[in-house]
Amino acid sequence: MTGRDALPDVARAMVLRGPGALELAELPLPQLTEDDALLRVEICGLCGTDYEQFDGKVQSNEYYKPFPSVPGHEPLGLIAAIGSRAAERWAVDVGDRVAVRSSYGCGRCAACLDFDPARCPTRGGTYGFTHVDTAPGLWGAFSEYMYLHPLSVVRKLDPHIPASLAVMFNPLAAGLSWGASVPGTGPADKVVIMGPGQRGLCSLVAALDAGASQVIVTGLGSDQHKLELASELGANHTIVVDGIDPTDQVLELTSGGASVVIDTTPFFEGAFKQAVGMCARRGRIVLAGLKGAGVSAELVPDEIVYKELSVRGVLSMPLPDFHRACELIETGRYPLERLHTHSFPLAQAEQAIATLAGRTGDRAIHVAIEPWSG
Ligand SMILES: [Zn+2]
Ligand SMILES: [Zn+2]
Numbered sequence: 122m123t124g125r126d127a128l129p130d131v132a133r134a135m136v137l138r139g140p141g142a143l144e145l146a147e148l149p150l151p152q153l154t155e156d157d158a159l160l161r162v163e164i165c166g167l168c169g170t171d172y173e174q175f176d177g178k179v180q181s182n183e184y185y186k187p188f189p190s191v192p193g194h195e196p197l198g199l200i201a202a203i204g205s206r207a208a209e210r211w212a213v214d215v216g217d218r219v220a221v222r223s224s225y226g227c228g229r230c231a232a233c234l235d236f237d238p239a240r241c242p243t244r245g246g247t248y249g250f251t252h253v254d255t256a257p258g259l260w261g262a263f264s265e266y267m268y269l270h271p272l273s274v275v276r277k278l279d280p281h282i283p284a285s286l287a288v289m290f291n292p293l294a295a296g297l298s299w300g301a302s303v304p305g306t307g308p309a310d311k312v313v314i315m316g317p318g319q320r321g322l323c324s325l326v327a328a329l330d331a332g333a334s335q336v337i338v339t340g341l342g343s344d345q346h347k348l349e350l351a352s353e354l355g356a357n358h359t360i361v362v363d364g365i366d367p368t369d370q371v372l373e374l375t376s377g378g379a380s381v382v383i384d385t386t387p388f389f390e391g392a393f394k395q396a397v398g399m400c401a402r403r404g405r406i407v408l409a410g411l412k413g414a415g416v417s418a419e420l421v422p423d424e425i426v427y428k429e430l431s432v433r434g435v436l437s438m439p440l441p442d443f444h445r446a447c448e449l450i451e452t453g454r455y456p457l458e459r460l461h462t463h464s465f466p467l468a469q470a471e472q473a474i475a476t477l478a479g480r481t482g483d484r485a486i487h488v489a490i491e492p493w494s495g
Contacts, residue, residue, distance in 0.1 A: 128159070128201060133492070134264030135470045136253055137188045140177030143471050148191070148264070151257030155204035156271035158211075160221065164284040164464070165262035166195035166291050167488045168319065169387060172478040174249070175471075184224075185250040192470070193262030193490065194223040194249030195291040197284065201266060211275050220290040220447055221267075222274035222440075223247055233274075234440050245272055263470050265492045274440065276447050286450060286458035288489055289323070293457060294446035295409075296323025298438035301331040304381040304405040308332040311375045313399050314356075315339050315392055316385035316410060317347035319460055319487045322354065324383050326455050329355045333381075337374060339367050346484040350459055366391070368398040375401070383407045397421045397430065405431045460487040466495025 131147040138144065153159060171192060173179050179187045200217045208214050226233045226245035233241050248267065251260035259268045269275065278287050299320070306312060312328040314321050317340040328336050337358045338351040348359040358374055360367045372378055378401030384392045387410045396406045398421075425432065450457065462485050465473040470490055475481050477488040 128266075132259055132264050132266040133467060134191045134259060134261070135193075135467060137175065137190055137192050139188050141175065143175065143192075145468055148253075148258045150266060151259060151268050153202055153204055154271075155206040158203035158207050158269040158273075159201045160196060160198040160219070160262075160267045160269050161201040162193075162196055162198040162262045162264055162267050162492050163218070164197050164288045165193040165490045165492070166197075166288045167473060167477045167490070168195065168292065169477075170194070171249075172474045175474045179250070184246055186252040187250060189253045190250060191253055191259060191261030191264050191267075192249045193264065193267070194247060195288065196221045196248065196262035196267055197278065197288050197290070198262070198267065207269070207271060211273075213275060213277055218278050218280040218287070219275040220278050220287070220443075221248065221262075221269065222443055223249070223291070224437075225270040225273045227272050228274040228440065243272060245270070263467065263490055263492070265467070274443070276444060278447055279451050282450065282453075283458060284491065285461035285464070285489070289457045289460065289487070290443065290446045290450055292319040292323045292460070292487065293326070293449060294438045294442045295320045296325070296327040297330075297445050297449070298442040299383050299385070299407050299409050299435050300324030300327030302439075302442055303433055303435055304383070304407050306331040306333050306381055308334060310380045311335040311337075311378075311401075312381040312383070313337045313339065313371055313375075313379040313396075314383045314385065315396065316387075317344050317351050317359075318385060320409065321383070321385040322347065322351060322460055322486070323457075324385065325351055325354055325356055326457065328381070330449065330454075335375060337371060337379070343479075347486055350486065353459070354455065366395060366398075368395050371399040377401050379404060381405050381407070384410050386410045388412055394421055397424050397428070400428055400430055403429050403431075406433070408432065408434045461489065462486045463488045464491045464494065466490070467492040468495070
């Protein structure tokens with residue numbers, strides 16, 4: 122093993138004890154073996170899952186233990202120490218900058234390639250959602266250091282790229298999956314993206330990168346800054362949907378309907394009906410926004426039949442899109458750092474969550490925690 126000597130004995134980390142109960146703690150650094158490693162967390166991206174976890178809305182199961190835990194599941198950092206077998210298996214060494222996948226499993230079986238760790242024969246878990254009492258405790262990236270399980274999936278990332286751009290590997294992987302690889306987007310496609318959040322905007326970039334001939338992004342008036350960024354990134358049209366059903370406008374702008382509709386709106390129950398209405402014949406719908414239990418979304422089966430639509434739900438993204446996201450970031454082709462609006466030091470993790478959730482009045486798009494700042 123290399124790199125251990127210069128490290129402190131403890132790491133400062135935020136521990137989520139229960140809903141809304143986030144506190145700063147010091148946790149001991151793990152004793153490593155030849156098969157695992159320690160990450161010095163450089164930056165950790167936040168997404169909707171972080172505030173759902175904070176609010177106590179993420180259900181606990183075999184792979185998700187929302188608390189007590191060290192949250193943070195979108196880490197980018199430097200290898201601080203690593204066992205010799207892990208170094209060989211991951212082809213990384215001390216000092217390398219790596220992006221880390223949220224879930225740890227084997228990363229090689231069919232289930233892991235599908236991003237379905239529940240089916241992975243070796244089993245695994247999720248960073249940010251592993252019980253803090255499960256040794257060695259540092260299972261999340263709201264921390265100065267994070268433990269890297271032997272079955273982690275890591276990829277080296279160019280150390281010269283600004284952290285605010287490099288950290289986009291996670292939402293961009295989702296965008297590449299939902300906006301391009303899942304619906305098979307290509308040059309003939311007219312694409313509608315419902316919701317201009319970080320994943321909606323990354324779906325826009327993915328659709329454009331796949332050559333889509335037209336991309337329309339919808340959002341609320343309170344999303345105006347996100348819709349403006351969508352236009353700057355290359356969206357052909359944006360539609361403000363407060364109080365209106367944008368279906369007719371989409372049909373007109375697309376001269377008869379979209380071939381791909383991606384719904385990223387959280388808890389908007391009318392989304393599915395609108396998505397079906399916006400589609401041209403044989404359109405493909407990607408459903409990426411959860412609507413919550415008890416929401417009675419109006420189903421439109423006959424229209425799906427008449428139009429011969431394909432409907433696909435997506436929860437996360439397969440491994441190839443994680444690698445493609447890192448590659449696309451390294452090309453510098455898209456100014457994805459424009460999505461990053463806020464960084465917070467570790468002790469302000471709660472404010473970071475509130476900012477992303479829109480509870481502070483800030484015009485946030487992408488928010489991250491930089492544990493060594495401040
Ligand atoms: Zn996330
Ligand atoms: Zn596996």
